[in-house]
Amino acid sequence: QGQSLDTPEPLSDDAVQHIASEHPAKRPGAHIMPVQKCASVADATQTAASVHLWYWGGHIIPNVKVYAVFWTGAVRKETQDKIGGFFQAVTANPYINWLTEYNTNVGGENGVTGTNQTIGRGTFGGAVTITPSITGTTLTNDNIAAELNHQIDIGSLAAPDQNSIYMFFFPAGYSIDLGGQKSCSVFCAYHNTVQRAGASVYYGVMPDVGADGCQLGCGLDKSVFNNLTVATSHELVEAITDPEVGLALDAGPPLGWYDQSKGEIGDICAPQSDTLPGTPYLIQKEWSNKCNACITTPGAGCNANDGTPVVGMTAPGNGDTVTGTTLNVSADADGRGTAITEVDFTLNLFFPIGKATKPPYKVSKNIATLKAGTYILSAKAKGKNGKVATSGWTTFVKK
Numbered sequence: 496q497g498q499s500l501d502t503p504e505p506l507s508d509d510a511v512q513h514i515a516s517e518h519p520a521k522r523p524g525a526h527i528m529p530v531q532k533c534a535s536v537a538d539a540t541q542t543a544a545s546v547h548l549w550y551w552g553g554h555i556i557p558n559v560k561v562y563a564v565f566w567t568g569a570v571r572k573e574t575q576d577k578i579g580g581f582f583q584a585v586t587a588n589p590y591i592n593w594l595t596e597y598n599t600n601v602g603g604e605n606g607v608t609g610t611n612q613t614i615g616r617g618t619f620g621g622a623v624t625i626t627p628s629i630t631g632t633t634l635t636n637d638n639i640a641a642e643l644n645h646q647i648d649i650g651s652l653a654a655p656d657q658n659s660i661y662m663f664f665f666p667a668g669y670s671i672d673l674g675g676q677k678s679c680s681v682f683c684a685y686h687n688t689v690q691r692a693g694a695s696v697y698y699g700v701m702p703d704v705g706a707d708g709c710q711l712g713c714g715l716d717k718s719v720f721n722n723l724t725v726a727t728s729h730e731l732v733e734a735i736t737d738p739e740v741g742l743a744l745d746a747g748p749p750l751g752w753y754d755q756s757k758g759e760i761g762d763i764c765a766p767q768s769d770t771l772p773g774t775p776y777l778i779q780k781e782w783s784n785k786c787n788a789c790i791t792t793p794g795a796g797c798n799a800n801d802g803t804p805v806v807g808m809t810a811p812g813n814g815d816t817v818t819g820t821t822l823n824v825s826a827d828a829d830g831r832g833t834a835i836t837e838v839d840f841t842l843n844l845f846f847p848i849g850k851a852t853k854p855p856y857k858v859s860k861n862i863a864t865l866k867a868g869t870y871i872l873s874a875k876a877k878g879k880n881g882k883v884a885t886s887g888w889t890t891f892v893k894k
């Protein structure tokens with residue numbers, strides 16, 4: 496710890512690009528299920544040892560009430576015939592029960608107050624075929640949000656409450672643009688948030704996964720409907736545990752349960768699928784903090800409280816610019832059944848910059864001598880039982 500910060504040099508452009516590709520940071524905003532070219536379950540199981548969903552102070556959906564919204568009657572007939580049965584089954588299933596580990600009657604990261612909500616089973620609110628006021632087959636996310644508000648205004652869709660989510664299903668031949676990201680080339684589905692009369696309204700966007708290129712990277716099953724229910728469950732459970740992600744600008748309220756490296760509960764486990772207990776439907780497994788695994792329901796293999804800590808950098812945000820002479824760094828750590836004794840922070844892999852022995856885990860360091868450029872930070876958490884874990888890398892730019 497006596498080493499000078501005069502020694503570290505900024506990262507080369509090649510190093511920055513490598514870090515960005517190997518350790519991508521997930522930013523809040525409308526949250527997509529990406530197209531997975533050459534996807535395999537083997538790829539999905541390579542989750543980092545320190546994956547953990549942290550609570551940032553936002554709302555959850557307590558008892559989800561799902562509305563299936565068909566964007567015209569041209570939506571695939573199988574979807575119209577079967578998706579209601581799927582929603583009835585999934586919202587009243589043990590698959591939802593264990594999500595109580597993501598209740599918000601807890602304090603959030605950085606000392607924020609939780610929303611004191613609990614997750615329980617939900618209901619299917621019904622299916623509605625709309626005649627959109629916005630015509631054409633090329634749509635933006637803003638078009639969809641505006642149409643949602645319009646359909647509520649004219650009474651075609653029920654007025655929302657804290658449990659409502661409107662899942663939009665689209666016919667083949669529709670192209671959806673989410674801030675430059677295109678359906679079936681970048682994403683298979685997404686969930687988002689829009690404000691209405693000062694309240695959050697939740698919705699999901701489900702392109703036809705059997706057409707327009709989605710069939711090449713939106714599921715591992717031969718059945719189009721099975722691939723649709725996997726994608727739909729991915730978005731539904733993410734919306735339950737992090738419904739206001741579309742309004743979040745960074746780590747903090749209104750973000751719900753989120754990992755800055757891996758994203759939301761479904762992102763960590765994509766594309767691992769399983770059969771919904773007691774039904775013929777296919778769903779995606781979801782991440783359990785308690786089991787430290789992707790699960791459908793907790794089973795005998797759940798290794799809760801195994802004493803292996805998890806740690807994640809919280810500040811600076813990945814890619815943030817730091818000006819002035821002081822670097823403020825912080826991390827979250829969870830002992831998973833044991834006490835955290837210290838969190839050590841390191842610059843450029845080898846240069847210690849300080850340690851924190853109690854939450855909130857943060858240190859400040861004078862960086863007046865650092866040259867302008869890009870640097871990396873990481874944190875290592877040590878448990879009282881001797882086990883350790885290291886966070887993913889965060890980059891910052893010194894001006």
